[in-house]
Amino acid sequence: MPQNEYIEQHIKQHGRRLDHEERKRKREAREGHRISKDAQNLTGWRGKQFAKKRYSEKVAMKKKIKAHQESKVNGPSTPKQDEGEALPTYLLDRQTNNTAKAISSSIKQKRLEKADKFSVPLPKVRGISEEEMFKVIKTGKSKTKSWKRMITKHTFVGEGFTRRPVKMERIIRPSALRQKKANVTHPELKVTVFLPILGVKKNPQSPMYTQLGVLTKGTIIEVNVSELGLVTAGGKVVWGKYAQITNEPDRDGCVNAVLLV
Amino acid sequence: MATVIPPPSKRQKKEAQKIQEVDLIPADLPNVLIKFQASDTGESIGGSIRVPGGITEKQLEELLNQLHGESDEPVPYTFALLNKSSADEKDADAKLIDIRDNIYTSILKPGIKTTEDFLTLVYTPRAVFKVKAITRSNAAIAGHGSTILCCQFAPNDSSRMCSGAGDSTARVWDCNTQTPLYTLSGHSNWVLCVAYSPCGTMIATGSMDNSVRLWEADTGKPMGKALTGHSKWVSSLTWEPLHLVKSGQKPRLASSSKDSTIKVWDTTSRVCLLTMSGHTNAVSCVKWSGSNIIYSASHDKSIKAWDISAQGKCIQTLKSHAHWVNHLALSTDYVLRRGGFDHTSSRTSTRSVNMDDLRAKALEQYEKVAKINGVISERLVTASDDFTMYFWEPLKSSKPVCRMTGHQKLVNHVSFSPDGRYVVSSSFDNSIKVWDGLKGVFVGTLRGHVAPVYQTAWSADNRLLVSCSKDTTLKVWDIRTRKLSVDLPGHADEVYAVDWSMDGKRVASGGKDKMIRLWSH
Secondary structure, eight states: TTTTTTHHHHHHHHHHOOHHHHHHHHHHTHHHHHHHHHHHOHHHHHHHHHHHHHHHHHHHHHEEEEEEEHHHSOOOOSSOOOOOOOOOGGGGSSSSOOOHHHHHHHHHHHHHHHHTTTTOSSSOOOOOHHHHEEEEEEEEETTTTEEEEEEEBOEEEEETTOOOTTTTEEEOOGGEEEEEEEEEEEETTTTEEEEEEEEEEEEOOOOHHHHBBBBOOOOOOEOOOOOGGGGGGSSSSOOOOOEEEOOOOHHSSSSEEEEOO | OOOOOOOOHHHHHHHHHHHOOOOOTEEEEOOEEEEEHHHHHHHEEEEEEETTTOBBBHHHHHHHHEEEEETSSSSOOOEEEEEEESSTTTTTOOOEEOSSSSSSSIIIISSSTTTSSSSEEEEOOOOOSSSOOOOEEEEOOOOSOOOOEEEEEEESSSSEEEEEEETSSSEEEETTTTTEEEEEEEOOOOOOEEEEEESSSSSEEEEETTTTEEEEEOOOBSSSSOEOOSOHHHOOOOOOGGGGSTTOOOOEEEEEETTTTTEETEEEEOOOOEEEESSSSSSSEEEOOOOOOEEEETTSEEEEEEEETTEEEEEEEOOOOOOOOEEEEETTTHHHHHTTOOTTTTTTTTTTTTTHHHEEEEEEHHHHHHHHTTTEOOEEEEEETOOOOOEOTTTSSSSSSSOOOSSOOOEEEEOTTTTTTTTEETTTTTTEEEEEEETEEEEEEEEEEEEEEEHHEEEHHHSEEEEEESSOOOOEEEEEEEEEEEEEOOSSSOEEEEEEEETEEEEEEEESSSSSEEEEO
């Protein structure tokens, strides 16, 4: 027996007090009175908590009563509403991993609805000045030259990138600020998956930043969704999808993005 | 500016440089001795014949038709070499090697036999008609409010198709005009299975609400109330084969359920005749064979055979599988399903046909497919979650004939070709495998799907196969070459059900995108 269960231990050794059962019964009998008192008197945060709990209990009770009433009648009178989760007999007893499928079907649903193709979750972004983006690096023997810049934001550099010789390298992308993966959220399903970045498609600040692969808030990136197992209408596996960055990676140290569907 | 074709890749260049093999038959090829043997009866015809070593399939066909005396109305045949490992007459493990083009390239050149050997050629008549591969989607018909779970064509009329869906209704469609015909509403939950009776007059639907309902196929009207009795959902339905139905009666219906029982229903008085409860877990599939035995596959890893002529006594329990049995197929499935109708009866009204004639025709067709060497032998293949299949001859023994291994994930569906010569199995490992329908020997793999394959359907002439998959496509396969014939994208989501009409003119499919699609040549 664990050390801290001394009450249970005591009960085992000595039993309960003689009027325990009666006290319990009486307390339970007064439970309604206590709740009523609480409902009338509690104020503030505790009042809110109490009301919330009370509400959910009532909803559950009403549902239960309704279910009981329905079971008494001979079968449900109206056909069951189906929310698109019907399965053929051969899939009924299987635990299917439905997340990826749900993503794919909701994407298709979205396309059917002909939603605006070019709208993105973050339409406007804060402008970033060149002073904020770049740090001037003094070079030369007496540190008089200042043609070298270092990017202060997080960047994505592609696979197999090699830096240019020091003499030529005008813009440095620090390796400590490089990102390879992003936390991508599916907006409808609220599922977040850690996916590899394939490339930077558009940085709204400037085309140059796009070229440099700077990751700032609002940047459109392409992510590798092959592990989600989506397929196109033609039956091919979907590989890359676009996502928009929702946080400022240089503040958080990670990239969060939302999938564009 | 004109489009410039990209230069050939390195691989293409290398391929082009390789010395290409030319299939030339040498001029000095000596003659060979052959013997023709029928695949169904085992009788040989014409004795031993001396033919040139380079004789083609076409010429063999002509020769055989002349021997049969049918040169004015020739029957197409396929030929296969009976390759015995010993000289023994009753060699059990004799293999059949298909003759593709001519004897030289399929037998002599690979060194299977020499020109000195005596060749026994087994011939099988091919279907006299030809089904064209479907190539396009005729129509996408909306109507169902939810996922389509099953669909089946009527045996007597290729324009009638019935589909069951998650919106608690089954619908009958007119495929000629591509319009909905009747809505069969009455169930209170998903319609999991539909089955046309082999006479084409009735439709049975099994549902998630534990009931089975019967409908008139011509009018779409319900035939009385639901058949209740199962305590869990109905997993599969099967009709009594037409040739077993007594004169003046309607075929009976068998239903299997998740509650591990099988029930046989009288469709006239609409009562439960027999309840077979021997399984200890959900019954996944049930089939009524032509010898009046019901076979049932269950999640309790066993297959049971119930003799209906002996009041549903369990006569056999086939145990070999190591996991759930998902599906089973009989070599006579197709012929039993189509009753007395055939590929020509694409527009037959059930009122105009005489039931006794139909029954006689059904028996004749059944015997043609079921008889091998003059004896009725129904073969059974069962697919399981243990990634394997077993090949049984339940009329002979309760031990499996062979174990069919090769799939890397569970096998979901198996089906025999209409003539029983091939078995195809579709699996969740994205592949379809083709097996020999007489021995259960592996023949080939059909790859192309990028997601689990759910179901397959045969064309009536045994040449083509259509498969539906989670990857939203249908694919048509040529069984002879074992290659993809046509790829049919079109559905927007998983395809759950597919069926090929009896006359081979169209294919229907349905799935998660709530659309019925009709495909044709």
